[in-house]
Amino acid sequence: MRIGIDLRCLEEEKISGVGEYALELVRNLLEIDEKNEYVIFSNSYKQKSRNFNFFEKYPNAKLKRSRWPNKLLNFFLWYFGWPKLDRLIEGTDIFFAPNINFLAVSSPRTKSTPNIVCIRKLSNKFQNNDLVRGKNCELITTFHDLSFERFPEFFTRKTCLWHYYFVNPRRIAQKSERIIAVSESTKKDLKEIYKINSGKIGVVYHGVSGDFRIIDRNDPKLLEAQKKYKLPYKFILYLGNIEPRKNITSVIKAYKNLLRNNPKLEKYKLVLAGNINPLCRDIMDKKKENIAICGYIKREDRPYIFNLASLFVYPSHFEGFGLPVLETMACGTPVIASNNSSFSEVVGNTAILVSPHRPDEIAEAMEAILTDEKLRSKLKEKGLKQAQKFNWKKCAASTLKIIEEIHENRH
Secondary structure, three states, X not given: OEEEEEOHHHOOOOOOHHHHHXXXXXXXXXXXXXXXXXXXXXXXXXOOOHHHHHHHHOOOEEEEEEOOOHHHHHHHHHHHOOOOHHHHXXXXXXXXXXXXXXXXXXXXXXXXXXXXHHHHOOOHHHHHHHOOOOOOOEEEEEEOOOHHHHOHHHOOHHHHHHHHHHHOHHHHHHHOOEEEEOOHHHHHHHHHHOOOOHHHEEEOOOOOOOOOOOOOOOOHHHHHHHHHOOOOOOXXXXXXXXXHHHOHHHHHHHXXXXXXXXXXXXXXXXXXXXXXXXXXXXXXXXXHOOEEEEEOXXXXXXXXXXXXXXXXXXXXXXXOOOHHHHHHHHOOOOEEEEOOOOHHHHHOOOOEEEOOOOHHHHHHHHHHHHHOHHHHHHHHHHHHXXXXXXXXXXXXXXXXXXXXXXXXXXX
């Protein structure tokens, strides 16, 4: 079987949680599957990202990378439904998209567009590749969440326009032969909002990489990471995109309440780590208020940062999965998370779950963890056991099973 995978999300140097999912999933697919052929599609006008280097050691995988301006390619895919991505990589039986994006694949349900004849003249490269004839291709797409449907107020107008008008996730869900949801919460949203049949959706949880573990306190890399990001000696950590949906405002209010209720805990600073969304630029002013903002944390440094933190707080309004929570638990650090969306199924009773709308409740949870040694030990032990239930090989095996089921049904 020839499997195409869309990895355009790995072209960015600072990959997001979706990019990490795609990277870990494909890496583990190639580890467990030697019989199928994998063809990776990517596109960027710039030089190839280093995120693709690991493909070189797998003989059954190859990278097909075009160098067109992304905006131009996206326009063709959106307006003309062309080029067919499976044909760009010389034909596949299955095309897997690990995230929603501008997509077009060969399908018996898709009619050709008259304007294609004119557009093909613009590029001999696209022309030659797109004329590759092969079987119709089945599309499998992973949906991480429908937060843009549930909470459009947390997104810019540009982002909402991108989702609803251009990418059109509802249409992608309908055209996909199978959908992978990263949690039961996301599956529920797909059924309720997009009216997708339950039998079309398979739930496959994320995994936790082995480097997220308890690190010896004498490891010199801990101190190196602390100096690199100018972190305080003791701190409460939030790590993720700094955007409205993540509820950073409540984190800051809760921290202020914590210090007001128990001034002795002032030795614990608040650290906010992650890319800052334009809608949250005002948070930069909080540097004056005992709060450190250290920007994006590189993937290789995150296990050390999680180990250094006294506790991790993640009271997001909505998450499709919430990977940073599990990664933190795997590092033995206590977690405070929201009591909504996917958190209850991912962490269960191994973290303190709070209402994201109540900063006072978040502050109480912070104080309890920082002042109660027995509670910290209990959360650490339970968190480690919970994190061990999730691994990327299991995620890859479940994904491969879905791919093989689709292929078998075609024959």
